[in-house]
Amino acid sequence: MLDDAAQGFGATYKNRKLGTFGLATGTSFFPAKPLGCFGDGGAIFTDDEELARTLRSIRVHGQGSDKYDNVRLGLTARLDTMQAAILLEKLKIFDDEIAARNKVAERYSRALGNLVAVPRLAPGCTSVWAQYTIRLSDGIDRDTFAAALKAQGVPTMIYYPKSVHQQTAYSHYPVADGGLPVSERLSKDVIALPMHPYLDEATQDRVIAAVRSALSA
Ligand SMILES: Cc1ncc(COP(=O)(O)O)c(C=O)c1O
Structure with a gap:
């Protein structure tokens, strides 16, 4: 089993950290991720x-035990030293940042849970809230909702507007009748609110108020 923890790095299932399941787990340190560096970065755990x-060989263009003998086709995938230095510092505060993200999510959910579908954790799971994504009810136009929030200075994002099977790169593969209706519906209904560990309560309240007013418009 290969796992992708790019948005879940730091989260747990039954008290075990993601990255300890399966044969290997990949993660991303792209700045938008819960543990982000200041450029591109990533890691694989096994x-x-x-x-x-x-994997170490592939990371350095396929080198063998003699470093000038390449034994396979590889990549140039070294983690830049500057990014590694940034990550080492950010790792020290990562647990605090996860706790702070959880507080934001709890506050959002308490304030908005009766207005929109808010994210729910499956039993045994903790989240690092890479995103805080709500789902709008039928009849609420997402573009209008996003525009109303934007007008109040609240940015939103759609993660993601197209499901994987709808990507152009996969268009030549067969898709069953009806495709993947749940994914397709969610890609039209979801919208993510601002989420990061340094979102103070006053700013959270502004976001909450903007959502309320956009829904009642
Ligand atoms: C779940 C998931 N996997 C993988 C990636 C790829 O990360 P990177 O762009 O750093 O390779 C992303 C990035 O958005 C992601 O969200």
């Missing part, structure tokens, strides 16, 4: 020695 050796 307990499998053989796989780790192969």
Whole structure:
């Protein structure tokens, strides 16, 4: 099993951190991610020695034990030293940042839970709230809602407007009748509110008030 923890790095399932399940787990340190560096970065976690050796080789253009002998086709995928230094510092405060994100999510959910569908955690799970995504009820036009928030200085994002199976790159693959109706519906209904660990309560309240007023307009 290969896991993707790009948006869940730091989260747990039954008290186990993501990254400890399966054969290997990838994550991203892109700035928008919960543990972000200041540019591009990422990591792969595995307990499998053989796989780790192969991945290290692929990371440095396929080098073998003689570093000028490339034994496979690889990538240039080193983590830049500056980014690593930034990540080491940010790791020290990562747990505090996760706690702060959870507080924001709890406050949003308490204030908005009776107006829109708010995210719910599955049993046994904790979240790092890479995003805080709400789902609008039928009959609420998402573009109008986003424009109303924007007019009040509240940015929103759509994660994601197109499902994977709708990507142009996959258009030549067969899709069953009806495609993936749940994914397709969610991609039209969801909208993400501002979320980061340094969102103070006054700003959260502005976001909440903007959502309320956009829904009652
Ligand atoms: C779930 C998930 N996996 C993988 C990636 C890719 O990360 P990167 O662009 O750093 O390779 C992203 C980035 O948005 C993501 O959200």
